[in-house]
Amino acid sequence: MFQVSCAACNASFEYNVDDYIHLCPFCSSGFILDLEEGAKDIIGDHFIVPNRMDREQVEGIFYDWITNRYHRPDKVKNEFQILGSYGISLPYWVISVEAHTFWSGHSQKANHYRGQGNEYGARFLKEENRFSRRYRWSVLARKSPKEHWGLERLHHPKEDVLVDWDGFPLDETLGIVKGAGSASVYDARQMFKFDHANGLTISGVQVKESSAISRAKDQIQEYHRRIAKTKVGTLYEHRTEIEIVGIHLVHLPFWVVRYSFAPKSAFRFLTTARERRLLVQGHSLAVLEAELPLSSADKVMTNLVVCGSLAVLSLGLALFVHPLFFLVTIVFSGVCVLSAWKIFGREKSDSDVGRGADLQEPAA
Numbered sequence: 581m582f583q584v585s586c587a588a589c590n591a592s593f594e595y596n597v598d599d600y601i602h603l604c605p606f607c608s609s610g611f612i613l614d615l616e617e618g619a620k621d622i623i624g625d626h627f628i629v630p631n632r633m634d635r636e637q638v639e640g641i642f643y644d645w646i647t648n649r650y651h652r653p654d655k656v657k658n659e660f661q662i663l664g665s666y667g668i669s670l671p672y673w674v675i676s677v678e679a680h681t682f683w684s685g686h687s688q689k690a691n692h693y694r695g696q697g698n699e700y701g702a703r704f705l706k707e708e709n710r711f712s713r714r715y716r717w718s719v720l721a722r723k724s725p726k727e728h729w730g731l732e733r734l735h736h737p738k739e740d741v742l743v744d745w746d747g748f749p750l751d752e753t754l755g756i757v758k759g760a761g762s763a764s765v766y767d768a769r770q771m772f773k774f775d776h777a778n779g780l781t782i783s784g785v786q787v788k789e790s791s792a793i794s795r796a797k798d799q800i801q802e803y804h805r806r807i808a809k810t811k812v813g814t815l816y817e818h819r820t821e822i823e824i825v826g827i828h829l830v831h832l833p834f835w836v837v838r839y840s841f842a843p844k845s846a847f848r849f850l851t852t853a854r855e856r857r858l859l860v861q862g863h864s865l866a867v868l869e870a871e872l873p874l875s876s877a878d879k880v881m882t883n884l885v886v887c888g889s890l891a892v893l894s895l896g897l898a899l900f901v902h903p904l905f906f907l908v909t910i911v912f913s914g915v916c917v918l919s920a921w922k923i924f925g926r927e928k929s930d931s932d933v934g935r936g937a938d939l940q941e942p943a944a
């Protein structure tokens with residue numbers, strides 16, 4: 581094991597070779613160690629948002645959440661079971677940015693009057709515009725966003741755009757702190773101290789600021805390109821200038837809950853009974869990500885089984901009673917094919933998980 585002495589209080593402790601910033605367990609200082617020179621560089625802006633939950637509260641949040649969604653609230657305690665839960669305080673690089681986007685493109689005209697000319701292009705309208713946004717864009721300072729369930733796509737954009745990145749605007753994503761006006765999770769930050777984790781494990785910092793910044797820039801570029809695309813028929817050009825206003829490190833608390841669903845009705849033969857999960861914010865207590873007990877795939881599966889049986893039945897009738905039943909067979913088979921296609925082509929998601937405050941006002 582490797583020992584290092586703290587750059588602030590001189591106490592020595594074991595350090596993890598994968599960490600970029602070493603956190604002293606005695607005085608909570610963070611510093612970067614240059615292994616070749618032996619130099620230590622203390623970092624200044626390191627905050628932590630205190631964890632406010634314990635296992636019992638997490639359980640309460642889970643049962644509230646599932647009771648509001650399950651069609652038989654009275655059966656919830658019978659059919660759902662918590663398998664386990666844990667909390668973890670994860671490091672994020674929080675990057676304050678202003679992003680300015682210019683875009684241009686063509687849209688089809690809504691009305692095209694007779695006599696307006698019919699030459700190619702006359703039906704289209706050239707459009708261009710710009711928009712600006714401010715974010716506290718957060719990038720996980722761990723090498724893998726797959727380390728804990730649910731961290732990969734926390735960003736739920738307001739616009740109808742598809743998101744496939746792990747960074748997110750902190751204020752809108754992590755929920756509003758109840759009982760504190762409409763304060764965001766970020767507003768609850770304090771100077772980093774191990775004590776504020778309130779019992780959670782503190783996860784080490786593995787990622788450098790520079791790589792967090794370049795990832796945030798890529799993600800915002802892509803996000804703004806997709807927003808611009810929603811505004812115009814064909815997007816020709818877009819430019820996003822990203823201004824980095826500041827960067828600091830914030831440890832944020834999360835809880836992962838594992839639960840099982842075992843329906844007592846005949847429906848149990850149609851669901852694939854497996855473990856499902858929930859990601860809860862440890863300060864705002866908002867449910868950020870969730871696997872629903874009944875995915876849409878399960879519902880479509882029911883459809884598939886029912887229509888499949890009817891198809892077989894009508895085939896029998898067609899062969900032995902009247903050939904017209906073939907038509908019915910074709911209809912039910914069609915529904916079966918569509919159902920199967922839906923099951924394999926879709927992903928389940930919960931559309932209204934808890935969300936929070938918004939920092940999307942245009943930058944000055």
Ligand SMILES: [Zn+2]
Binds near residue numbers: 588590604609
């Ligand atoms: Zn120390």
